[in-house]
Amino acid sequence: EAQVTQNPRYLITVTGKKLTVTCSQNMNHEYMSWYRQDPGLGLRQIYYSMNVEVTDKGDVPEGYKVSRKEKRNFPLILESPSPNQTSLYFCASSRDSPRYEQYFGPGTRLTVT
Amino acid sequence: AQSVTQLDSQVPVFEEAPVELRCNYSSSVSVYLFWYVQYPNQGLQLLLKYLSGSTLVESINGFEAEFNKSQTSFHLRKPSVHISDTAEYFCAVSDPDSGGYQKVTFGTGTKLQVIP
Numbered sequence: 001e002a003q004v005t006q007n008p009r010y011l012i013t014v015t016g017k018k019l020t021v022t023c024s025q026n027m028n029h030e031y032m033s034w035y036r037q038d039p040g041l042g043l044r045q046i047y048y049s050m051n052v053e054v055t056d057k058g059d060v061p062e063g064y065k066v067s068r069k070e071k072r073n074f075p076l077i078l079e080s081p082s083p084n085q086t087s088l089y090f091c092a093s094s095r096d097s098p099r100y101e102q103y104f105g106p107g108t109r110l111t112v113t
Numbered sequence: 114a115q116s117v118t119q120l121d122s123q124v125p126v127f128e129e130a131p132v133e134l135r136c137n138y139s140s141s142v143s144v145y146l147f148w149y150v151q152y153p154n155q156g157l158q159l160l161l162k163y164l165s166g167s168t169l170v171e172s173i174n175g176f177e178a179e180f181n182k183s184q185t186s187f188h189l190r191k192p193s194v195h196i197s198d199t200a201e202y203f204c205a206v207s208d209p210d211s212g213g214y215q216k217v218t219f220g221t222g223t224k225l226q227v228i229p
Contacts, residue, residue, distance in 0.1 A: 004156075033217070040122070042203060042221035043157070050215055058216060059114075090156055098207050098217045099145050099164055104156030 002027045004105035006091050012111045013081060021076045021108050023091030029103075030096045032074040033058070034066065036087040043090065049074055050097070081112045115139050115208035119220035126194055127228050134189040134223045136204030145207040145214060146187040148178055152200045160202070163187065199227045
């Protein structure tokens with residue numbers, strides 16, 4: 001089954017404790033992206049990657065890091081989480097650019113206290 | 114920078130009535146436009162998209178959207194809604210003048226509530 005998986009689905013952590021949210025796709029897609037969803041703000045793009053070792057900033061990259069060492073994986077790293085990063089995070093992938101359908105993961109709900 | 118405006122945060126409508134969800138985007142020479150739907154507790158799914166060609170695009174479940182370049186709009190319509198259409202709908206734009214076609218900007222979403 002074609003899918004995007006994210007882990008963990010739920011995470012509660014404390015300020016400053018480094019964490020990683022994993023994202024993996026099994027569709028051999030070149031394009032992957034991370035979004036955060038907040039009430040009243042919709043989805044905002046954090047980072048995207050056009051291929052292995054090629055990443056770029058979206059609209060809200062501050063406080064986040066990403067890496068793309070393998071085509072299928074695109075982890076999101078929060079080196080020192082803060083309460084304003086409490087949000088619902090989505091990973092997505094598409095064939096080679098977002099003009100093709102983006103397939104979204106189920107989401108990761110992160111709470112930083 | 115590209116932007117998308119969805120003026121209506123919530124739209125209640127009775128079952129079998131028509132609905133229009135509005136979307137306006139910041140102007141550019143050429144853009145890609147999308148509507149995504151999010152059912153409760155799920156990720157987003159593509160509903161329909163405009164890349165080029167015919168300005169009227171349709172989805173398999175009866176929704177349609179019309180690209181209007183002069184009004185910079187991409188409103189979503191359905192002539193008769195069903196209970197199962199209850200969801201949040203997001204308009205999105207990809208603009209070559211803002212980070213190329215690799216960046217996508219989403220609107221704030223419109224919650225469609227279908228009333229039995």
